[in-house]
Amino acid sequence: MADFEHIFSTRVFNDAVMKKRLSPATYEKLRRVIDEGDELDITAANEVAKAMKEWAMENGATHYTHWFQPMTGITAEKHDSFLSVQSDGSVLSDFSGKKLIKGEPDASSFPSGGLRSTFEARGYTAWDPTSYVFLKANTLCIPTVFCSYSGQVLDKKTPLLRSLEALSAAAVRLLHLLDRTDVTHVFAEVGAEQEYFLIDRKYFEQRRDLLYTGRTLFGAKPPKAQELDDHYFGTLRPEVKEFMAELDEELWRLGVYANTEHNEAAPSQHELAPIYTGANRACDQNQLTMEIMKNVAHRHGLCCLLHEKPFAHINGSGKHNNWSLSTNTGENLFKPGNDPYNDTQFLLFLAAVIKAVDEYQDLLRISVASASNDHRLGASEAPPAIVSIYLGDEMTGVLDAIAEGKKYTGHNRERMEMGVGALPDFAKDTSDRNRTSPFAFTGNKFEFRMPGASQSIADPNMVLNTIMADALTDFADRLERSHKDRTALARRIIRETLKKHGRIIFNGNNYSEEWVSEAEARGLCHYRTAADAIPHFSDPKNILLFGKHKIFSESEIRSRTEIMLESYFKIIKIEAQTMLSMVRCEILPAVYRYESSLCRLIAEKSAAGLSDGHEKKNAQRIATGADELYEAAGILDAAIAGSDAPRNAEDAAAYMKNAVLPAMCDVRALADALETNVGKDDWPFPTYGDIILH
Ligand code: ADP
């Protein structure tokens, strides 16, 4: 294994490289751009571009690209050469400050939800200096934002950056009202734990469902799945170990430090947890991690599946988004310390989370809504589609005492057992072991567990930052109006917030049936599917929120809603079409082959004067199954055809949910039943047992 110290961050144009390669004056200017959002003048930009180019070329780069994140949720890039050949044959360097700052890709094929017509296909990419430039293969990648000709946002990074600014401004304002004038910036920090499946590439290539949709549309439950829990933290297969070693190395070079890799609950499932960093870089790093995982897997004869539910009957994959707030003075605002009851600042930030999450449960739900995540949420392997907060017994005890105006007497059980007067370290003590909660306080951060494995974390973090900014602004407005004892007012705000929004706190089992009915009784939002959730992105209250904090205009919100709905529609349509074609071109023909061999056997037996055996019964059973599958495929076919009728995006998504998905379920059940009755050699593609059990 390569030496970590010598390779870490060697492919990143980070602070140390900047310091070394830029003049002190330009370095200072660039730092101000990064830290305070200043603009870089063109002379300085030229110097930065030159230094980047030299550094990149010394490291083998020949091209550069503006690396951006359109609303497809994956990254896009257009490569340009550093050098251009002139008419006289001389070679000229072609990378200036202007080219660093702005690019103009032809953007007509990226989703815009009607924001940009094809005749003005130009989009702009603009350098985001707050995330480091890095090297990928022979290309210098410049993280950029992406917008339309008329300045409308077309990507996932811009809203995230805006939300970070709104959050910092609101948090700093509140801290100043609490006399914390030493703080000038507040950052959201994120660590995204990434789950994934690794399977042999040969199996992946033999299944068109995996190839086209990223998930298996068929597959009977294997005799052994994850019942024995023998995969979780088990030993790694050698090829998986080699994959992980190479993945680590590639990520380290890019400054991503992954600290744990182990097997997850399902067979062939694993997890990677990076060390947390600023939300914007964490998001870029996660996009990069997903891409590199796929590439490295390929080199090892494996395939990395990031789909939320590649296999039925076993757990799917999520992405735990650990989120915290820290100040420029290095303080974690969610760290309770040893005496949280008297820590007004901590409690105020905690109360802001409670208010924000309760008021905008819908937005958090929508931020993780997709056709693929629907298979996970609420399926007793991931949180339900209901947002609630887990605080743990101790923190809830503190808050209950405050809400009821009582003194907090500490966590008695712990203290009695330990036999000492001093409270144990609160941060350690409250760390969450309730794995069923969608949004858990884990000592000094919140872990949002609803995001799906394949999605960009930009959306959930953008929502978290924005709703937090909103709650903090509300608190600051109230504190600002009072010139009397602000601490007393702050405690009143905390108390009132708990009374008003306490319903969002739930420390019990989120997977239980009872919770669903209790949550509904509490009036919590429950959009079961993405098709139900997404249209509410454009609800008036959300338009107001995003407008107030300058994240999106109304038309940007509406276009995003449309894009999400269209994506839901398209994904299900592709799945349905793939399914239909696999039934008609692979499964039924395989069943016919098996039937025909059975019939031949029956004829041979009869010719030999042997009596009818069980073969006839078996042939009949399979023939009946095939008849039913044929019929169900016809119904699916009609349902797919019906999706072409003109409808608006919301109705079209609802149609897929109500008409196409149920038809797909029926087809699958019948095909899976046949799989367990047809000869293994005849079945047309690898089964679950082949793919995931080793
Ligand atoms: P576990 O959840 O297994 O106990 P950790 O709490 O150490 O593990 O961390 C899980 C993930 O949370 C890691 O990606 C880690 O970098 C991230 N993380 C830890 N502390 C913070 C923090 N203050 N803010 C954001 N993410 C964090």
Ligand code: MG
């Ligand atoms: Mg976790």
